Amino acid sequence: MPLPEKALIAGIRGAAKAGKGAVVSGIGDDSAVLKPPPGHEILVTTDFTLEGVHFRREWHSPEVVGRRCLTRGLSDIAAMGGQPLAVFLSLALPGTLPQKWVDRFMKGLLGLAREFKVPLAGGDTAQSPRDILADIVVLGSVPKGTALLRSGAKPGDWIYVTGELGGGSAALKALIAGKKAKPRDFPRHFHPVPRIIVGDVLRRRRLATAMIDLSDGLSTDLTHICEESRVGAEILAADIPRARVGGLRKPVDLKLALHGGEDYELLFTAHPTTPIPNRIAHVPVTVVGHVTRGANVRLKSENGALTKLKPEGWEHFKQRRHSRIP
Numbered sequence: 001m002p003l004p005e006k007a008l009i010a011g012i013r014g015a016a017k018a019g020k021g022a023v024v025s026g027i028g029d030d031s032a033v034l035k036p037p038p039g040h041e042i043l044v045t046t047d048f049t050l051e052g053v054h055f056r057r058e059w060h061s062p063e064v065v066g067r068r069c070l071t072r073g074l075s076d077i078a079a080m081g082g083q084p085l086a087v088f089l090s091l092a093l094p095g096t097l098p099q100k101w102v103d104r105f106m107k108g109l110l111g112l113a114r115e116f117k118v119p120l121a122g123g124d125t126a127q128s129p130r131d132i133l134a135d136i137v138v139l140g141s142v143p144k145g146t147a148l149l150r151s152g153a154k155p156g157d158w159i160y161v162t163g164e165l166g167g168g169s170a171a172l173k174a175l176i177a178g179k180k181a182k183p184r185d186f187p188r189h190f191h192p193v194p195r196i197i198v199g200d201v202l203r204r205r206r207l208a209t210a211m212i213d214l215s216d217g218l219s220t221d222l223t224h225i226c227e228e229s230r231v232g233a234e235i236l237a238a239d240i241p242r243a244r245v246g247g248l249r250k251p252v253d254l255k256l257a258l259h260g261g262e263d264y265e266l267l268f269t270a271h272p273t274t275p276i277p278n279r280i281a282h283v284p285v286t287v288v289g290h291v292t293r294g295a296n297v298r299l300k301s302e303n304g305a306l307t308k309l310k311p312e313g314w315e316h317f318k319q320r321r322h323s324r325i326p
């Protein structure tokens with residue numbers, strides 16, 4: 001049985017004694033009091049992590065679930081070029097859940113929070129009838145008027161991605177197929193690192209014209225950029241950096257790199273004359289195509305054929321199997 005609410009909150013509070021930063025007053029009052037850096041605007045993002053949808057207890061250790069839960073929020077702050085200020089966590093837990101699971105979940109979540117020096121400043125707990133539900137809210141900030149939006153891409157801009165793609169969903173594919181997926185063979189799935197530093201560099205050096213994080217899959221997230229910027233895009237299949245996973249470190253299928261979600265890399269566009277380093281903060285940066293006029297998002301295959309790239313990212317990817325992880 002998990003501890004009663006008061007004890008649970010006390011446990012979280014005790015575990016969350018990291019640096020306070022922007023938090024004037026956190027857990028222990030009715031609301032947290034935050035002080036954003038002078039001249040900054042506030043970023044807010046919220047993401048659910050649901051048992052059976054985003055994780056399964058038999059596939060993911062509690063530490064991994066906690067880390068992935070916070071990664072979702074931090075990655076959204078990274079996509080705006082922001083710095084995280086504070087994290088809020090609401091948990092609904094079934095009465096049968098061992099307290100050990102909650103402790104280990106918090107260990108994974110707070111471990112990542114410490115890496116980015118962002119305090120847990122509040123949250124809520126409730127009992128759920130059956131499944132574990134976690135809602136993470138991350139507040140961040142950027143200097144006024146400098147947030148990187150999805151709407152800034154212009155025809156002629158190059159399209160870049162950070163890291164390698166398809167590694168997040170490759171682990172899920174293996175697990176769904178009933179295979180073993182060892183954390184060290186699928187680091188992007190079991191130990192994701194949100195690209196906060198890369199996003200911050202891109203914003204500070206004014207390198208990117210538009211940005212999004214790759215949470216739903218390249219095809220879907222690129223389509224979001226194109227819709228918001230009212231442009232099209234052409235992507236080169238041969239240039240997409242495919243993750244190497246598994247014991248043999250084989251590159252994933254192109255389909256996973258195109259449509260698999262939860263890589264938490266960044267996709268950004270930049271003016272053709274802007275020099276983009278091929279590594280930022282030790283993370284490889286690869287050009288994968290360019291922005292076009294019109295609204296078509298197209299893929300050029302290795303033999304030169306151009307086809308429409310439909311947004312078949314995460315949502316569809318899941319629905320083709322089941323609406324939930326089976």
Ligand SMILES: [Mg+2]
Pocket residue numbers: 075076079212213215
């Ligand atoms: Mg996002």
